[in-house]
Amino acid sequence: MQENHLDFYKRLGHAIALQFGSGCEVVIHDLKAKDPDHSIVWIENGHVTGRKLGDGPSHVVLEALHAGAGAKLEDRLSYLTKTASGKILKSSTVFIRDSEGEISGIFAINFDITMLRAVQGTIQWLCGVEPTAPKEPEPIVRNIADLLDDLLEQSVELVGTPVALMSKDDKVRAIRYLNDAGAFLITKSGPKVCKYFGISKYTLYSYLDEAKAESAHEAEE
Structure with missing residues (x-):
């Protein structure tokens, strides 16, 4: 990933994490890294999913790596994911592209809405997801083996x-x-x-x- 891109997304991620608090994890995956098993190059509030710097890819990352250069993948916004501990997260995945238009990284936001869903009847507008998003939360794993x-x-x-x-x-x-x-x-x-x-x-x-x-x-x- 280009250094200027990484620097920008780090600053953006830090701002988002501060804006929404400790329940909002922001993570950057480098798809151009030499070792795809350790794609996370930056993360804030990693306690949300239990991940840390140097951990491996998610389902979306593997799909992007498998698709390869030139793939026309679309950003995935406002969908549900689930951690191994049972937390329900509202997630968004944005593909970072280099100057040639190829996907070089992933910028992801995972906001813990577990407690919010407990009172979803009164705050439905905050917890809602896109109508086309999968109804079942997608799992977020902590490591490659999982x-x-x-x-x-x-x-x-x-x-x-x-x-x-x-x-x-x-x-x-x-x-x-x-x-x-x-x-x-x-x-x-x-x-x-x-x-x-x-x-x-x-x-x-x-x-x-x-x-x-x-x-x-x-x-x-």
Whole structure:
């Protein structure tokens, strides 16, 4: 990320954190960092999610990394997220672009509305989210291991069949979801995925090839 961009967003983030108080976390992810497993380069009020400087990416960050250069990703504003401890947050994600128009970072705001939702009937206007936003809060994980665990669980929910009863096609579908979500950008994710689905490294590569072929075929249609 360009230094002048980082400096500006740090000052902006500090202002937002002071404006809304200790329940408002502001975090900057550097998508151009050499080590994507440690994408957080600045954070204020990290106690909201339990994260700190040097921690790893979120779901949105992985999606952006997987999309790659030139991706036309849109900012995500006023949607719900949830921490591992059960806090409900009102979040916004803004993509930072460099002079070439490529995404170089992410500026995210996570405002703790847990207590506000307890009295939501009287302050509905403050807690409301965009009509098009997902109704279920998205999880915010504290580290890479938790993120991969969460993605694995989501892949099983998508297929709708316990791992022990999955057919080959089920596992290909689950691994396709993991690939599309950027799970394989996580360091040493392969062995964990193999163990989780009870397959060999060779089989994983084979399933990945099938999943990518299916994606390419659908894109051509």
